[in-house]
Amino acid sequence: MEWQTKWFNELSTIDLYKIAYERIRTFVIAQDRVYQEIDDIDPVAHHVLGYDGNQLVAYARVFEEDDHVTFGRVLTIPERRGTGLGRQLVDHIEADLHANFALQPISIEAQIDKQHFYEKFGYTATGAVFNFNGTPHIQMTKAGI
Numbered sequence: 001m002e003w004q005t006k007w008f009n010e011l012s013t014i015d016l017y018k019i020a021y022e023r024i025r026t027f028v029i030a031q032d033r034v035y036q037e038i039d040d041i042d043p044v045a046h047h048v049l050g051y052d053g054n055q056l057v058a059y060a061r062v063f064e065e066d067d068h069v070t071f072g073r074v075l076t077i078p079e080r081r082g083t084g085l086g087r088q089l090v091d092h093i094e095a096d097l098h099a100n101f102a103l104q105p106i107s108i109e110a111q112i113d114k115q116h117f118y119e120k121f122g123y124t125a126t127g128a129v130f131n132f133n134g135t136p137h138i139q140m141t142k143a144g145i
Contacts, residue, residue, distance in 0.1 A: 001057075003092050004049045008042060015049065018056040026075045027133075035133040046100060048092050050076075050085065058089040062096050069101040069144075070108050090121055094145055103144035112136040 006015070024037050041063055048071075050058030060074040071093050076085045097106060110118050112129055115138055119125075123140040130137055 001088070002051045003088075004051065005092070005096050006047050006049065008045060008047065011047060015047075015056075019047065019049070019059055022056055022059055022075060022077060023073055026077075027073070030078070031135060033134040046096055048089065048096055050089060050092070052080075058085050060089060060093050062093060062101070064101065064104070065107075067105070068107045069097060069104040070106065071097070072108065074114075086117065087120075090118075094121070098145045101144070105144050106142040108140050109137045110140050112138050115140070 011019070020038060027033060028035070028037050042061065045061035045063040048058075048060045048062065049056060056077070057080050058076045060071050062069065062071040064070075074086075074089065074093070076083075076089060097104075106123075108118070108123065109132055110123070112135075115125055118140050121142070123142045125138050125140050127139045130139075
C-alpha cells in the first residue's frame with residue numbers, strides 16, 4: 001500500500017480519473033443516488049489516496065469549511081471492504097488533519113450507517129438525522145487533533 005496526500009493542483013489526470021471513477025461507482029451507482037458528484041469543493045480540498053500498485057483502493061477529501069475542518073467522500077473500493085482498509089484511511093485522514101489543520105475543530109456529515117465506525121475514532125453524533133443527497137446522514141464532531 002502506498003498512501004499519498006495531494007492538493008488538487010498536484011493530482012495527475014490519472015489520479016483525477018480514478019477518483020471520479022471510484023466516487024461515482026460508490027456514491028452514485030452503488031447507492032442509487034443522482035447528484036452532482038464532482039463539485040466546487042474538489043479544487044480547494046486536500047485529497048488522501050490509498051494505492052495498491054496502480055489501483056486506487058481508498059480515498060477521501062479534507063477541506064476547511066466556515067469555522068471548522070471536515071472530510072468526506074470517504075471510500076474503500078467494494079473488493080477491499082472488511083480488510084481494515086477503512087481504519088487505515090481514517091488514520092491517514094487524521095494525520096493530514098494534524099499536519100495541515102492542527103487543532104481546528106472537526107465536523108463531518110456521516111452517512112448514518114457509518115456512525116458507529118466514526119465513533120471508534122472519537123467522533124460524537126450531534127443533532128438529528130438529516131437527508132443529504134438522498135441518504136440519511138448525521139453531524140459528527142471531534143476536537144481538533
